[in-house]
Amino acid sequence: MPVIAVVGAQWGDEGKGKIVDLLAEKAHIVMRFSGGNNAGHTVINSYGEFKMHLIPAGVFHKGVTCVIGNGVVIDPAALLEEVEELRKRNVEVDKLFISDRAHLIMPYHFILDGLEEESRGSSAIGTTRRGIGPAYMDKVGRIGIRTGDLLDKGTFLERLRLVLDQKNRIITRVYNAKPLVLEEIYDKYCRYGELLAPFIRETDLMVEKALKNEEKVLLEGAQGTMLDIDFGTYPYVTSTTTMAGGACSGLGLSPLKIDGIAGVFKAYTTRVGGGPMPTELLDEIGELIREHAHERGATTGRPRRCGWFDAVVGSFSARVNGFSSFILTRLDILSILPAIKICTAYQIGGKKLSSPPSSVVELAKCEPIYEELPGWQTDIGDIRRFEDLPIEARTYVKRLEELLNCPVSVISVGERREQTIIVQELL
Ligand code: IMO
Numbered sequence: 311m312p313v314i315a316v317v318g319a320q321w322g323d324e325g326k327g328k329i330v331d332l333l334a335e336k337a338h339i340v341m342r343f344s345g346g347n348n349a350g351h352t353v354i355n356s357y358g359e360f361k362m363h364l365i366p367a368g369v370f371h372k373g374v375t376c377v378i379g380n381g382v383v384i385d386p387a388a389l390l391e392e393v394e395e396l397r398k399r400n401v402e403v404d405k406l407f408i409s410d411r412a413h414l415i416m417p418y419h420f421i422l423d424g425l426e427e428e429s430r431g432s433s434a435i436g437t438t439r440r441g442i443g444p445a446y447m448d449k450v451g452r453i454g455i456r457t458g459d460l461l462d463k464g465t466f467l468e469r470l471r472l473v474l475d476q477k478n479r480i481i482t483r484v485y486n487a488k489p490l491v492l493e494e495i496y497d498k499y500c501r502y503g504e505l506l507a508p509f510i511r512e513t514d515l516m517v518e519k520a521l522k523n524e525e526k527v528l529l530e531g532a533q534g535t536m537l538d539i540d541f542g543t544y545p546y547v548t549s550t551t552t553m554a555g556g557a558c559s560g561l562g563l564s565p566l567k568i569d570g571i572a573g574v575f576k577a578y579t580t581r582v583g584g585g586p587m588p589t590e591l592l593d594e595i596g597e598l599i600r601e602h603a604h605e606r607g608a609t610t611g612r613p614r615r616c617g618w619f620d621a622v623v624g625s626f627s628a629r630v631n632g633f634s635s636f637i638l639t640r641l642d643i644l645s646i647l648p649a650i651k652i653c654t655a656y657q658i659g660g661k662k663l664s665s666p667p668s669s670v671v672e673l674a675k676c677e678p679i680y681e682e683l684p685g686w687q688t689d690i691g692d693i694r695r696f697e698d699l700p701i702e703a704r705t706y707v708k709r710l711e712e713l714l715n716c717p718v719s720v721i722s723v724g725e726r727r728e729q730t731i732i733v734q735e736l737l
C-alpha cells in the first residue's frame with residue numbers, strides 16, 4: 311500500500327491544504343512532518359472554509375487518523391484553538407495524535423521572533439512571528455522543551471527554570487525588553503499539558519503499525535522547497551526541512567518506505583515575506599493575479615507577491631526532492647490572461663543559468679528569460695477530464711511536464727474539493 315508525500319514545491323501557499331483534504335479521502339492516516347503554525351492551509355469542503363495551521367487537512371474524513379509528527383513545532387495555544395474551532399463546526403477530532411518528541415513553542419520564542427526581526431531592520435526575513443525560528447534554534451541547541459516533558463511536571467519545572475534564566479538574560483540584556491515570569495509560564499504550560507495529554511503518543515509506533523498493516527499513508531508537508539533551510543533562498547527561509555526528506559526525520563519513517571513524492575506547484579508563483587523572487591511581477595499583471603486570486607497570507611493576512619511560473623525553481627525543486635509527479639493548482643486563475651509566460655532560464659552578467667544560484671545576492675541579480683504561451687481565456691472550473699481542457703491549457707501543462715521532467719498527476723481548477731482533474735491516481 312502506498313506511502314505518498316505531498317510537498318510544497320515553490321515558496322509555500324501552493325494549495326497543499328486542498329490537495330491533502332482531497333487525497334485523504336482514500337487514506338488511512340495523514341501525517342504532518344515539519345513546520346508549525348506558520349503554515350496556513352486553506353481547505354474548503356462540505357463543513358465550510360478552514361485555515362489549518364497545525365492539524366493535518368485529513369481531519370475532515372471520519373476514520374482517518376491524523377498525526378502531528380516529531381518534526382513539527384507546536385504552539386499549544388494555537389493547537390488547542392484549532393481543535394476547539396473544528397469541534398465547534400462539527401468536525402470530529404477524536405483521531406488526532408501528536409508526537410511526544412515534538413518541540414513546543416514557548417512564550418520566549420514568540421517574543422524573540424519579534425525582537426530578532428526588528429533588530430534585522432531592512433534585512434528582516436519577514437517571518438510569521440509565530441516563534442518558529444527560535445523554537446527550532448532551541449531544538450538544535452538542545453535546550454528545547456517537548457510535548458512529552460509536560461507530562462512530568464517536576465522535570466518540566468526544572469528544565470524551564472534553566473532555559474528561562476538564559477532566555478531572560480538575552481531578552482533583558484541584548485534587547486532591553488521585559489523578563490518573563492517563571493511561575494506564569496509554568497502554570498500556563500502545565501494546564502496545556504493536561505489538555506494535550508490525551509493526544510500525546512509515541513507516534514513513531516503509529517507509523518510502524520500503519521506500515522505493518524499496509525495502510526494508505528499520506529505525508530503532509532508545510533511551507534515549500536524554496537523556504538527549505540538547506541535548499542531554499544537562505545537566509546530568507548523557514549527553519550526546517552520542508553522537502554520530502556523531512557518526512558523521514560520528522561516522523562521516524564524509513565526513506566525506503568516512501569513510494570511517491572508529489573510536488574505541489576501553483577500555476578504561477580507567489581511568495582510572502584522577504585527575499586528574492588526572480589519572476590515577481592511588480593506591474594498591473596501581478597496586481598491582477600493578486601486581486602483575482604485573493605492572494606493574501608492565510609496566517610498573517612499579508613498580500614502575497616505574485617509572478618510567472620519559474621521553471622528554473624521548478625526543475626530544481628523537482629530534482630532535490632525527486633518528485634515522482636507534480637500537482638498543479640489554481641490553473642483556473644490563469645484563465646483571465648491573454649498570454650502566459652514561463653521562466654525557463656536566468657540571465658546573469660552574460661551567463662545563462664538553468665539552476666538557481668545558492669547565493670541570494672546572485673539570485674537577486676538574475677533576470678528571468680521567458681517563453682510566452684497563448685492563454686485560453688475561458689472558464690475551466692467545471693472541467694473534470696484533462697482532455698476536455700482547452701488546447702492552450704493542455705499545452706501549458708504539457709510544457710511544464712517537459713520543464714519539470716515529471717508527469718502531472720492532479721490539476722486543480724477551483725477552490726472546492728470537487729474542482730479537480732485527476733490525471734493519475736496517487737493513493
Ligand atoms: P504554508 O504551509 C508561505 C515564510 C514567511 C517568511 C519565512 C520565514 O501555508 O505553505 P517563519 O515564520 O517560518 O520563520 O518565516 O517563511 N513562510 C511561509 N510562506 N507559506 C507558508 O506556509 C509559510 N511558512 C513560512 O513568510 O518569509
Ligand code: MG
Pocket residue numbers: 322323324349350351352608609
Ligand atoms: Mg499557506
